[in-house]
Amino acid sequence: MIELGKKQTLLIVKSVEFGVYLAEDMNADTKHQVLLPAKQVPAGTKAGDKLEVFIYKDSQDRLIATTNEPLLMVGQAGLLKVKQVTRIGAFLDWGLEKDLLLPYHEQTTRIFEGQECLVAVYVDKSSRLCATMKVYPYLSKETPYKEGDQVKGRVYQISENFGVFVAVDNKYSALIPAREAKGKYRPGTVLDLRVTRVKEDGKMDVSDRQEAYLQINEDAENVLEIIEEFAGVLPFDDKASPEVIRREFGLSKNAFKRAVGHLLKEGKIQIKDRRIYLVK
Structure with missing residues (x-):
């Protein structure tokens, strides 16, 4: 066949x-x-x-x-360059004479001519080869990495419930869990990550934060800067809700409490009346 x-x-x-x-x-x-x-x-x-x-x-x-070699075959994911954006979708260079169509309904973010985007190749309902940016089902679960390894991952989807989905090496399935995700993420961004867990199914949990004992100084500096933006008085303390802490600092509640504890020990802040005050 x-x-x-x-x-x-x-x-x-x-x-x-x-x-x-x-x-x-x-x-x-x-x-x-x-x-x-x-x-x-x-x-x-x-x-x-x-x-x-x-x-x-x-x-x-x-x-x-x-006899030419395509950059990707059916079921494979990888980076392809956008050659043209049209009314029906984008056309990608995959190494063959006829470019590969990335339909609009398979795009997860706006794309531009000349950029590289992470896609997978599939056969559509009309038996045509197309590309999709919804790469989750096509990423490999046979990771060569183990807990503690440093890797690079490309953001391809963001979920409020689950976290930030990334493709390590543009190939392996990984997730920054929602509790670990800090700051703002954009699809296509490449991050330096640390493998925090390799699950039984081969998927990885990763973090763009250092281990707690290394991260605490950076978090403490971040907290100090934001207290200064509040004119030296933060209108809540470390008992605030996780949602408020994440909104203002991009930190988990535990990371925030560690940073506050570190700053208290150094005498840079004080807590009273359920507020945090900068010590001048």
Whole structure:
């Protein structure tokens, strides 16, 4: 069976002026044959020879073979460059003559000509190869990393309930859990991350924060700066709700309490009347 979007080794069953026809066996009928255009046929090949080719569709929606190597195949995720943005979607350079369509309904954020975006290749309902930015199902769960490793991850989706979804190395499935996510995140941003857990299913939890004993100084400085923005008096203390703390500081309640404790120990702040005061 000739499979769309994949590489296959096929036999040359017939030569014509404009190329050769390939099939799985020499007796295949015409509907189970695919054309390899003449300009792609290696010199000296003949009927019965085997060729490794990639199968996609031409501009007239017909199956066609190529000896060129696509940057991504069906089911794979990776970075592709945007060549053109049109009314029907964006066209991406994936290494073949015909560009790959990223339909509007498969885009998760606005994209621009010339940028690189993380996508996966799939076959749509009309049996056409397309790209999607909804890459979660296509990321690998066979991570080579372990807890404590430093990695790079690209943000591709943000969820208030779950956290920040990232693709480590543009390939492996990872999540910054909501309780760990601080600050503002944007799809496409590449972050330096620390693996905090590798789950049984192979997915990773990651953090863009250092371990607590290293992070505390940075958090304390952040808290000090924001108290200064409140004219030296923060209108709540470390018993404020997690939502208020995250909104104002981008920190979890535990991280905030650690930072406040550190500043109290250093004598830089004081707490009274359920407020935090800067010590001048």
